[in-house]
Amino acid sequence: DTAVSQTPKYLVTQMGNDKSIKCEQNLGHDTMYWYKQDSKKFLKIMFSYNNKELIINETVPNRFSPKSPDKAHLNLHINSLELGDSAVYFCASSAPGGEKLFFGSGTQLSVL
Amino acid sequence: GQQVMQIPQYQHVQEGEDFTTYCNSSTTLSNIQWYKQRPGGHPVFLIQLVKSGEVKKQKRLTFQFGEAKKNSSLHITATQTTDVGTYFCVGGTSYGKLTFGQGTILTVHP
Numbered sequence: 185d186t187a188v189s190q191t192p193k194y195l196v197t198q199m200g201n202d203k204s205i206k207c208e209q210n211l212g213h214d215t216m217y218w219y220k221q222d223s224k225k226f227l228k229i230m231f232s233y234n235n236k237e238l239i240i241n242e243t244v245p246n247r248f249s250p251k252s253p254d255k256a257h258l259n260l261h262i263n264s265l266e267l268g269d270s271a272v273y274f275c276a277s278s279a280p281g282g283e284k285l286f287f288g289s290g291t292q293l294s295v296l
Numbered sequence: 297g298q299q300v301m302q303i304p305q306y307q308h309v310q311e312g313e314d315f316t317t318y319c320n321s322s323t324t325l326s327n328i329q330w331y332k333q334r335p336g337g338h339p340v341f342l343i344q345l346v347k348s349g350e351v352k353k354q355k356r357l358t359f360q361f362g363e364a365k366k367n368s369s370l371h372i373t374a375t376q377t378t379d380v381g382t383y384f385c386v387g388g389t390s391y392g393k394l395t396f397g398q399g400t401i402l403t404v405h406p
Contacts, residue, residue: 224305224398225333225382225398225399225401226398226399227339227384227396227399228396229394229396274338274339278394280392284329284341284344285329285331285339285341285386285394286341287338287339287340288338289337289338290338
């Protein structure tokens with residue numbers, strides 16, 4: 185059983201399109217995150233939700249909108265995709281207190 | 297804001313050589329975590345250090361947390377090809393904020 189699962193694994197799309205990435209965790213964690221990893225492997229936090237509430241919103245274009253319908257799910261919707269959005273997006277979760285992160289397998293987004 | 301600097305960015309070694317990556321935080325940390333990401337994979341938790349001066353070992357991997365809780369290192373003895381990947385340190389604060397270092401990409405030549 186996968187602890188943190190995200191779909192799709194690959195996403196190839198045209199500039200200007202809107203796309204969503206879904207994430208689900210079955211670990212019972214309260215906190216979920218979205219990270220962006222660029223081609224140099226830098227991992228940058230985008231958003232963090234604690235029990236469905238947004239607690240971290242880094243400097244991310246407002247074309248990116250996270251949605252957490254319940255504490256086990258954190259989806260990421262991206263409007264008007266741009267070339268610079270091409271990256272690997274990782275969902276992660278953690279237990280309270282800054283415990284270790286459990287990552288999903290990533291979504292490789294390619295904007296053409 | 298809190299910054300965690302990690303060096304080197306890249307390291308190429310011959311199989312059997314040792315490898316070390318270093319992290320320095322701009323502020324005192326509550327804990328430090330280390331993750332490994334295999335090529336094409338996702339980051340996987342390796343260990344967490346919480347005590348000043350703490351040293352932990354996992355087989356050929358040795359992790360250290362500095363006395364001032366502002367720096368840390370990961371040392372791999374006698375690297376193997378299975379050690380390839382990107383190693384990240386993550387600084388944690390007492391209020392739960394996690395800050396990733398830039399990562400060190402390790403290549404091991406057979």
